[in-house]
Each structure stands twice: as structure tokens, then as C-alpha cells.
Amino acid sequence: MSKMKYITLIIVTTFVMGVAFPVGKVGLEYSTPFFLMGLRFVLAGGILAIIVRKKPQPTKLKMWGKAGLIGLLQSAGVMGCAYYSMHWISSGESSIITCTNPLLVIVLGTFLTGAKYRGRQWLGVALGFIGVVVTFGLQLNFQAGMLIGFLGAIFFAASTLLIKQWGAEFDMMVLVAYQMLAGGIALLFLGALSEHPHFTFTTVSVVVLLWLIIMGSIVQFCLWLYLLRSGDPAKTSAFLFLVPVFGLLSSWLLLGEKVAWYVGLGGAFICVGIFLVNWEGKARSGGRLVRVQ
Numbered sequence: 001m002s003k004m005k006y007i008t009l010i011i012v013t014t015f016v017m018g019v020a021f022p023v024g025k026v027g028l029e030y031s032t033p034f035f036l037m038g039l040r041f042v043l044a045g046g047i048l049a050i051i052v053r054k055k056p057q058p059t060k061l062k063m064w065g066k067a068g069l070i071g072l073l074q075s076a077g078v079m080g081c082a083y084y085s086m087h088w089i090s091s092g093e094s095s096i097i098t099c100t101n102p103l104l105v106i107v108l109g110t111f112l113t114g115a116k117y118r119g120r121q122w123l124g125v126a127l128g129f130i131g132v133v134v135t136f137g138l139q140l141n142f143q144a145g146m147l148i149g150f151l152g153a154i155f156f157a158a159s160t161l162l163i164k165q166w167g168a169e170f171d172m173m174v175l176v177a178y179q180m181l182a183g184g185i186a187l188l189f190l191g192a193l194s195e196h197p198h199f200t201f202t203t204v205s206v207v208v209l210l211w212l213i214i215m216g217s218i219v220q221f222c223l224w225l226y227l228l229r230s231g232d233p234a235k236t237s238a239f240l241f242l243v244p245v246f247g248l249l250s251s252w253l254l255l256g257e258k259v260a261w262y263v264g265l266g267g268a269f270i271c272v273g274i275f276l277v278n279w280e281g282k283a284r285s286g287g288r289l290v291r292v293q
Contacts, residue, residue, distance in 0.1 A: 018246025075183020124276025
């Protein structure tokens, strides 16, 4: 993939991810969080499953299990936590916490998969995380919303590594379809146990749901999985630091959530962090030098 294509797809994907937070919060005025996310992913996964029905399907029970586990982490875990956290925090704040994922990808990748990254890449992730904190206004209070959002970031990191590990076994769009279906079914079940599920039909609620299904699910997940499979998961995930920027700006435009001066300062830290993590270099592995992709 050319660098221009890669960067373009990253910007489109992170923009769609960022906008999904305020759009989803609008949807919460008409539905409960787990039920809304369950509808989103069951419908999106079902539509995509029909579209890809002629593509190579999982042939072994183990493959179905892998797709299901990715769905439980990626669709149910990440989005369930992100949207549930909005009971306590703003959509912009939820996007910031959820997208601490890149730091966790490098940490988990180092300890669980033996991936090797140079010091400047660790510095880049650290600066990106500092940027997130600054963008948050240096007010990271350990409340329920923040902790739930951070749990979603952990799920995000775990699913990122599993997609890189198992993704080659699947047709990309088939994996997207079935992981969304698995996550959506889990969210509907969770909603039935913990909520009083409802969805109020209005023009706004239907538009929100359609946007979440088409752009926020089918388009977003296909692009994200394609990017993960085409490059290093830690480097690709580093660009998720752009999601809070798009999330905050779109929350300001759509919901009137305030954007303070320190957002610009935090954005500068984030950009420097992304540059350092993605600056091409070499890393040591097994006593020899290998290129970090």
C-alpha cells in the first residue's frame, strides 16, 4: 500500500470513528446503550453477511470461535464500554479514553507476542498519551465513566492483536460481518439482562441508527481491519490518537460540548507522538536487526 493511500484511509477511518461518539450519544436519547449498540451490530453484521455470502466462509468450528471472540472484544467490549461510559462523561471524553488503545497495544504486544519496538517508538506512544491527558484538560478523575471507558480500551488493544494474529485466516469482510454479529448478539443479551430495552422511532433516531450501521460499522470496520492486516498493529493503532481530536471537534459541532484551548496543545503532542511511532527504523529481535513495519 502506498503511503498516500495509507494516510488517506487512516484519516477517513479515524474521522468516522470520532464522529460515531457524538452521533451515538444523540442515539442514547432514544434508546438504551446496550440495546442501541446491539441493534447497530446485529443489523450491520446481518447486512454484510448477506453481501459476502459467496465469499470463502469459515470452515472449522475453531475459526467460528475466533471470529466470535474478536466480536466479543471488538464490537461488544469496545463499543459497549464506550457508550455505557457516556452515562457519566461526555462523548468527547469517552473517545479520548477509548483511544488510549495504542499505548496498550505496544505494552500487550511486547509482553504477549514478543514484538520489539525501539525507545523512540515508546517515547512516541508516551507523548501521544500525554497529549490525550492534556486534551482532556489534565482532569482525569477516576470515576465510573472513565474506568469503564478504559476497560473498553483494553478490549480494543486485545482485539487489535488478535486480528493481526488470526486475520489472515479469514476473508476480511467475512470476518467483519461475523464479528459484528457475535458482538451485537452479546450486547442484545446484555441489554436484556441489565436494561429496559427500548427504541423510540423518530426521523432523528432512524437517521442515527442508519449512520451507525452503514458508516459507523460496515465502512469503519472494513477499513480498520484492512489497515490492521496491511501493517504493524501498534503503528496503525497509534493513529487512533486522532480519534479523540475528531471526536471532540464533532462533539462541539453536533452537541455543543465545549472545546478548550488545551485541546490544541494536546493535539500537538498527539501529532508528535504519531510521528515518532511511525518513523521508519529498525528494531532488535532475536539478536538481529529487523525492519519495524
